[in-house]
Amino acid sequence: MLNIILFGPPGSGKGTQSEGLIKKYALQHLSTGDIFRSEIANQTALGLEAKKFMDKGLLVPDEVVIGMIGSKIDACVEQEVKGFIFDGFPRTIPQAEALDKLMAFKNIPIKIVLSLEVSEEELVKRLLGRGATSGRADDQNEEIIRQRVVEYRSKTEPVAGFYDKQHKLTRVKGEGSVDEIFASLCHAIDSL
Ligand code: ADP
Secondary structure, eight states: OOOOEEOOTTTHHHHHHHHHHHHTTTTEEEEHHHHHHHHHHHTTTHHHHHHHHHHTTTOOHHHHHHHHHHHHHHHHHHHHSOOEEEEEEOHHHHHHHHHHHHHHHHHHHOOOEEEOOOOOOHHHHHHHHHHHOOOOOOSSSSHHHHHHHHHHIITTHHHHHHHHHHOEEEEEEEOSHHHHHHHHHHHHHHOO
C-alpha cells in the first residue's frame, strides 16, 4: 500500500496538493481537520469537544484525535483502498507513535512523509487570504493564525525529525505554482 503523510504548517498547501495526489495515485484522503469540521457541522459530541480547541488555534488533545483516526482507518481498510494520504495528522510525537503502532499492527506501514516547506510570512498571507473566502473562523483572525503557527513550531515540527530518523522524510519546496509543487511531490513518490 502507498501510505503517505503530507506534512507541513497550516497554510502550506496540504489540502490543495492532496486533491491531485488522491486522483493520481488512487488514495484515500484522511484529513483530521476536515473530519473535525464535518463533526462540528453535524454537532456531534466529538465536534463540540474539538471546536473548543480549534477556535483558539490550539491542537485538539491527542487521545481525541487518536481514537477517531483509528476507527476511520478501520472503516477504509474494509473498502480496500490503494493507500492512505494523511493530511494534518500526525501533528504530535504521541500521534506519530500511535499511527506507527496502528499501521504496523495492520502490516500497512507509512512509505513516505512529504514535508511542504513554506516561510512564515507566506503562511500568514495565504491563511488570511483563505479566511476571506472560505468562511473558516480560524483563518479570519491573525492572532489565531499566529497561535496555530506557534502550536506547529512547538508540537508538530518535531514530528519531521521522528520520521527523518526512520529515513522516511522528504522535504519539498512549498512555494511556487501549484503545478510545480505537485510535480516535486510526484517525483519524490515515483522515486520510491
Ligand atoms: P490547517 O492545517 O490549515 O491548520 P486543519 O484543517 O488541518 O488546518 O486543522 C484545523 C484545526 O483542527 C487545527 O488548528 C487543530 O485545532 C485541529 N486539528 C486538526 N488535525 C489535528 C490533529 N491531528 N491533532 C490535533 N488537532 C488537530
